Amino acid sequence: MLDTTVSRKGATDGATDTPARARRSVPAGPLALLLAVALLVAVTAAVAWGSTSIPPDEVWSVVWRRLTGHAPRPGTNDLIVWQLRLPRALLAALVGAGLGLVGTAMQALVRNPLADPYFLGVSNGASLGAVAAIVLGLGTGGALGLGLSGAAFAGALATFALVWAVARRGGGFAPLRLVLAGVAIGQFLSGFTSYLVLQAGDEQQTHSVLFWLMGSLSGASWPLLAAPAVAVPAVLLLLQARARGLNALLMGDETAAGLGIDVVRLRRELFAVTSLLTGVLVAVSGAIAFVALMVPHVCRLVVGGDHRRLLPVSALFGALLLVVVDLVCRTAMDTQELPVGVVTSLIGAPALLYLLDRRLGSGS
Template sequence: MKTSALPWMLVLPVLLTLAVLAGVTWGSAQLGMGQVWAIVQHQMAQALGMQTAAPDWSMQQHQIVWMIRLPRVLMAALVGAGLSIVGVVMQAMVRNPLADPYMLGVSSGASVGAVSVLAWGVFAAVGLYAVAAGAFIGALLATVLVYLLARQGGRIPSARLILSGVAVGYMLTGLTSLVTLTAGQRDLANALLTWLLGSLAGTQWQALGLPAGMVLAGMLWLLAQARPLNALLAGDEAAATLGVAAERLRRQLFVVVSLLTGTMVAVSGAIGFVGLVIPHVTRMLVGSDHRRVLPVAALMGAVFLVLVDGAARTWFAPMEIPVGVITAFVGGPFFIAMLWRGAVREEG
């Protein structure tokens, strides 16, 4: 049932804070939520040059909270928000509720680019951002290819778009597997396989800057385009009557989507269903106005992936399950349930 976005904008930040604290608390080393909060406060006070009381925790506990778990949990929140934003935008710009980065081959393209960097050292000249650069270029090329294949008579029919995305996605997935198998290093191949299933393990503080900047910049730009996005939902002809240049806006959105998707895939690997399910849930709750949908979807996606990452770390401990496996188990049945109830209908 659709409601005002205000209650969700008030509740979701609180839920996200609690989810982050819970995510840092969960793990093989048992830590209390109060202790986690005290370590975070202590570290932040030190960073600001403030005097703090002597800590009553061990150095190992400090390392676990501040250096291992907290950056990973924050990355999960950023990736969840980013993928949800991408899903919202893609479903609006192609007017199809099945559109998401994976269905349209964008994530597969990003995976090819990122895996090529990891396996062959492509774009090594840009250093720390090599994987992100490879993922963005792969995502953009895949997006352009799908766009060209789907375009027919100056229009992009939804069915043709989905078929083009699926075909390109399968092709690029095969190419990714080929790169992985021919990497020549067994350890690298195993690492690539884990990454392709989605993993946030090993996240460090310095890795948070790029996705945080991309999500923030993308959100601000997309919020400024909220009214044109609303017009796209009504169709190109209706958008034109409202003064929206649909094709130009769509091209701009393709670039933004490629940037966001490439960045998310570069830092987390392939995590599916977030960009497909979260936008549906958001629209069911707050309607279709993108001024409401974008921020609520971002917060909801962040909460969702933080909780999923915690489950991936703890359900089968000491073994860690790839995050993408958990999202598939959660998202697949949920999406089937929405289909069964008739909640998913093609727009336009």
């Protein structure tokens, strides 16, 4: 009886890592505070640096005057800070945080460390919906309007439902089958997306869509921040409230059910929520690769597998990572801007290979 109690407590408290890794984990509170400070510094740098450099104290002066309702000072600094760079830096932070949350939740839901919106086809479905809205003229308010957000969400949700139905054929639940179904369906949808891009009659529209599909935050504006500013904190709070269930899912469906978790209901709820957030993120930033896959791995190595600690740390680290990456994309070249997805892939692929090598080398 004592052994069973300890085992169940370990499942719900997230004691899914090896003992050695649990001993190496750092306190989540101080780490979260450090990441928050680093994020604030990164956002300040992202707003200050560019083709026109602005001193950090001037950046905060502009922000303070705007927030307190004072008249903006004459000159271009106010326009650059408030209308151009600050919305973009905040959008990068929100998208990075959202991708960190989605990746963490999906990896727990399917009990597979390779799960992310790409491997499960959700990003492909969201991209197909968004591209269809652009090419067929179904979006409103420009390429990143509310119509595009709705189309991306519908594509993400429909894709997840299809992947889930294929994976559940024959009864039961196999995480490997879910991933394979997601990869196959995602590749099919990617091909259809490419076909739609080729049907675009305007060369400039085709170029814009392709750039957006590789990930871009160049369309950032204050109105565009509304959807992710609501969705990301809401999903964080919901996932944090379900952290015990996510911990239990890692131990298997039978163990989770034995702990009083309604596994079917929890999965349906979290699949819908992660699909919604994926659709929102793809609609405002395009398809950004590797962040949702890499961030949970890095954070899990540092704070362990307990989702009560892992979720907020993943959100903060994802936000910090994407703010820094977007700053590099915007300033690395004088003549053009790099797509965000290109840089995240160049960083993410080697980093993921290194992490996998460490895990395999340690036998975990």
